[in-house]
Amino acid sequence: MTDTPAPGPSEAITGTVPTVGDDVPVVARFCPSPTGNPHVGMARTALFSWAFARHHGGRFVFRIEDTDASRDSQESYDLLVDVMRWLGLDWDEGVEVGGPNGPYRQSERSDVYADVVQRLLDAGYAYKAYDTAEELEERREKARAEGRPSGYDGLHRDLTDEQRAAYEAEGRKPVIRFRMPAKDWTFDDLVRGPITFGAENVQDFVIVRANGQPLYTLTNPTDDALMGITHVLRGEDILSSTPRQIALYEAFAQVGVGQGLIPRFGHLPYVLGQGNKKLSKRDPESNLLGYREQGFLPEGLLNYLALLGWSLPAVDGQERDVFTLEEMVRAFDVTRVNPNPARFDLKKCEAINGDHVRLLDATDVCERLVPYLQAAGLVADPVTAQEHAMLSAATPLVHERVGVLGEAVDMLRFLFIDEEHFTIDEKDRAKQLDEAGLDVVRAAVGALESIGETTEWSCPTIEGALRVALVDELGLKPRLAFGPVRVAVTGSRISPPLFESLELLGRSRTLARLRAVL
RNA sequence: GCCCCGUUGGUCUAGCGGUUAUGACGCCGCCCUCUCAAGGCGGAGAUCGCCGGUUCGAAUCCGGUACGGGGUACCA
Numbered sequence: 001m002t003d004t005p006a007p008g009p010s011e012a013i014t015g016t017v018p019t020v021g022d023d024v025p026v027v028a029r030f031c032p033s034p035t036g037n038p039h040v041g042m043a044r045t046a047l048f049s050w051a052f053a054r055h056h057g058g059r060f061v062f063r064i065e066d067t068d069a070s071r072d073s074q075e076s077y078d079l080l081v082d083v084m085r086w087l088g089l090d091w092d093e094g095v096e097v098g099g100p101n102g103p104y105r106q107s108e109r110s111d112v113y114a115d116v117v118q119r120l121l122d123a124g125y126a127y128k129a130y131d132t133a134e135e136l137e138e139r140r141e142k143a144r145a146e147g148r149p150s151g152y153d154g155l156h157r158d159l160t161d162e163q164r165a166a167y168e169a170e171g172r173k174p175v176i177r178f179r180m181p182a183k184d185w186t187f188d189d190l191v192r193g194p195i196t197f198g199a200e201n202v203q204d205f206v207i208v209r210a211n212g213q214p215l216y217t218l219t220n221p222t223d224d225a226l227m228g229i230t231h232v233l234r235g236e237d238i239l240s241s242t243p244r245q246i247a248l249y250e251a252f253a254q255v256g257v258g259q260g261l262i263p264r265f266g267h268l269p270y271v272l273g274q275g276n277k278k279l280s281k282r283d284p285e286s287n288l289l290g291y292r293e294q295g296f297l298p299e300g301l302l303n304y305l306a307l308l309g310w311s312l313p314a315v316d317g318q319e320r321d322v323f324t325l326e327e328m329v330r331a332f333d334v335t336r337v338n339p340n341p342a343r344f345d346l347k348k349c350e351a352i353n354g355d356h357v358r359l360l361d362a363t364d365v366c367e368r369l370v371p372y373l374q375a376a377g378l379v380a381d382p383v384t385a386q387e388h389a390m391l392s393a394a395t396p397l398v399h400e401r402v403g404v405l406g407e408a409v410d411m412l413r414f415l416f417i418d419e420e421h422f423t424i425d426e427k428d429r430a431k432q433l434d435e436a437g438l439d440v441v442r443a444a445v446g447a448l449e450s451i452g453e454t455t456e457w458s459c460p461t462i463e464g465a466l467r468v469a470l471v472d473e474l475g476l477k478p479r480l481a482f483g484p485v486r487v488a489v490t491g492s493r494i495s496p497p498l499f500e501s502l503e504l505l506g507r508s509r510t511l512a513r514l515r516a517v518l
Numbered sequence: 519g520c521c522c523c524g525u526u527g528g529u530c531u532a533g534c535g536g537u538u539a540u541g542a543c544g545c546c547g548c549c550c551u552c553u554c555a556a557g558g559c560g561g562a563g564a565u566c567g568c569c570g571g572u573u574c575g576a577a578u579c580c581g582g583u584a585c586g587g588g589g590u591a592c593c594a
Binding site: 033140143197208213317320345351493 | 525531555
């Protein structure tokens with residue numbers, strides 16, 4: 001590999017490479033690195049890119065940026081694919097589904113990057129730099145001290161063949177840097193408007209490590225160019241790398257990489273955790289899988305995430321923050337995205353999710369509950385016909401009262417658990433099953449024994465019998481009358497409606513649980 | 519240090535020169551009620567970070583400034 005004499009940067013890049021216009025068919029993408037667990041900020045970025053593509057009837061590409069073997073993992077990759085499918089953010093092109101521009105994992109594209117690097121080198125857009133870390137550090141410190149920008153100072157930009165040979169002889173391994181043209185960089189951010197970086201603040205950057213591996217700074221724009229990406233929606237953390245990408249695109253146009261169009265960029269705000277800190281991958285509240293385990297619906301979570309920076313336009317002055325994915329797609333306009341960071345509020349997320357649970361019909365809720373009951377060990381896998389019948393009868397009791405599906409599991413536990421494992425919350429027992437409470441339970445046993453043998457064991461007969469025995473005869477207020485029965489039978493002071501619960505539990509189990517506390 | 523981004527009730531958000539500053543979550547009260555929810559009604563909570571300017575008029579436009587965040591890496 002021999003470097004050809006470098007053309008001066010200003011001669012090298014002449015004319016302006018056009019930015020994509022409004023008439024170009026949209027190709028958007030989502031390209032996470034497979035490190036750690038998928039997190040909510042990532043899901044929000046995926047959602048916005050996806051909604052943007054779908055709104056414009058364009059294509060959506062799902063690419064994986066695994067260029068750092070020391071941090072990437074296959075587990076993380078599998079999780080990413082799993083979670084995208086769970087969320088329902090489908091892709092037209094990308095990992096697992098393939099497409100005309102594959103492969104879609106960067107770890108499988110080394111030859112592509114090697115070729116691009118060679119072209120850049122050959123045309124003088126990139127060069128080898130032999131600075132050691134110590135040398136760089138020293139010069140950076142000096143620049144800072146003098147109030148100058150601290151990026152690369154370009155010392156090895158124009159090394160002679162002799163100088164290079166001398167460094168090689170010393171055993172120094174070069175990195176490859178991109179030669180930034182000396183000009184200001186302006187782009188019109190889709191969410192923030194025009195942004196300008198002065199020439200002096202964007203220095204030559206490394207595109208290939210000394211060990212020969214390409215960096216994100218190269219692979220990301222390379223693949224975007226090769227895959228024909230027209231719109232790049234990504235986190236604001238990489239906003240300041242945009243001038244470099246544009247510069248790379250201009251060089252690509254000269255060396256025949258991609259289609260000669262610069263994409264539009266839109267930088268999405270952060271999703272923050274409690275306080276003011278960025279939600280990190282290690283933070284439990286950022287873990288997407290955790291939300292699935294708790295029983296968030298994909299549509300509920302996505303709706304809430306959409307609200308972090310975007311809102312459905314008001315219709316006739318009516319604002320609405322519960323909407324379907326289809327409604328979001330129809331209305332999505334990236335220029336309406338709010339540029340300031342948003343805090344993730346679990347309470348509101350649950351509230352929105354609860355609204356989505358209520359939007360589902362009962363049979364749907366019932367089906368979605370199954371995996372959660374199985375995970376809790378309450379029903380078999382696959383569910384038996386009997387369990388299924390019980391669940392579909394019980395679903396309406398919890399449908400209106402949960403924010404997340406996991407709560408339904410807790411409320412329905414008493415119906416599915418076998419008697420050996422049935423337990424009563426000790427605090428509730430102490431409160432409700434004192435001497436007076438046990439008197440109530442005795443009376444309830446008497447009343448319930450009288451029905452269900454020859455008469456029907458049903459919600460109205462149960463309610464009738466208990467009201468007569470406890471409210472009328474014992475003269476108790478309803479809340480005092482039914483509390484002890486509720487705790488004895490369901491194990492908790494909080495439960496689905498009592499009479500319906502007893503009907504579903506059945507006469508013998510109900511009586512057994514009541515007698516058990518006496 | 520240098521560069522970039524941001525700033526409307528506790529939180530999210532509407533707002534694009536003229537509004538009693540919108541809605542939601544949360545909070546408080548009431549209604550409903552067998553618990554918990556859901557639902558209904560009502561309430562508290564924001565001089566729109568601050569200072570100047572433009573304008574008859576500014577949350578909205580301009581300039582500063584403060585604070586927060588990001589970048590300044592052979593991480594992404």
